[in-house]
Amino acid sequence: MPPHTHPRLEIWFEIAEILELAARELAREARKRVDARKPRSRRGATLRPSMETPLWNALVPLVKRHLKRRGDRALLARELDLHRARVGEYFDRQSAMPDAERTLQLLIWLGRHTGATKTKSAKL
16 A cells, blocks of 8 residues: 655656656667767777777887888788788778788788898898
């Protein structure tokens, strides 16, 4: 049996109930809008260069040091079997990242070029 309430207060309890339902509905809609603005990253989805990719962000300047001379980008693109513009997307605009296989090829390429740089400076 519900507790006895004064008849004048019943209207206020009904208004409070309606406000509570409206507040819950508004909160649900607000959550949907927030979720729609920031897409949820799916497990296994392709990453994009951002603050969430610190290893890639550390690799980019190491590779860029070796892409200063004319033709270096073309040679790297040929070695990775890519279009030269894609190399620009990776290292200049940082709007894309290579897949795992090409990243491993890139690390091997970087190791060869870093070793060659050390050998040249040691001879001088």
